[in-house]
């Protein structure tokens with residue numbers, strides 16, 4: 001029997017209501033104590049994850065994390081801007097500042113992913129702004145001339161160029177992380193570790209960046 005849903009504003013997505021209903025009925029009864037503890041004690045995640053907005057690459061799904069376990073900041077193409085204490089709005093930098101200074105996370109993971117629309121746009125020389133503000137275009141300028149450079153590798157396929165830039169952007173974000181004094185000080189002291197990863201959406205496969213070489217290797221063999 002379908003339950004009547006009182007007081008739900010018209011047009012609220014039915015799929016979200018169904019999902020919430022499953023959460024309330026199936027998840028919450030077992031997790032009630034855990035949520036109550038988190039509410040009382042506050043969050044103490046050891047990991048900050050910087051990931052893309054892409055709906056197919058949700059960190060909580062990929063890493064099967066529980067509430068309170070991971071502090072997640074998502075933006076188009078999972079980019080970290082360089083330290084720049086001027087200007088007005090710095091969403092990524094604000095999340096980073098909170099994670100490092102207040103939550104004192106021990107790890108920051110930059111998670112890239114395959115078939116990233118943001119990275120694809122960065123490689124497209126003919127891309128037009130989606131709106132007069134061209135917010136995506138300006139945001140992706142952060143990748144700098146490397147997008148243009150990768151775009152010119154004519155001997156690679158478009159897919160290969162895209163994968164390459166997806167991984168280069170992870171490395172670049174990690175370098176930008178180190179431009180934040182709060183990150184570099186703790187990183188140099190060994191109290192904060194920086195990691196890169198890349199998720200292959202088609203295969204559901206995670207690749208981890210070697211911090212020494214910057215190369216990405218699939219994790220499957222290590223887990224087998």
Ligand SMILES: [Zn+2]
Nearest residue numbers: 052054116117
């Ligand atoms: Zn993406």
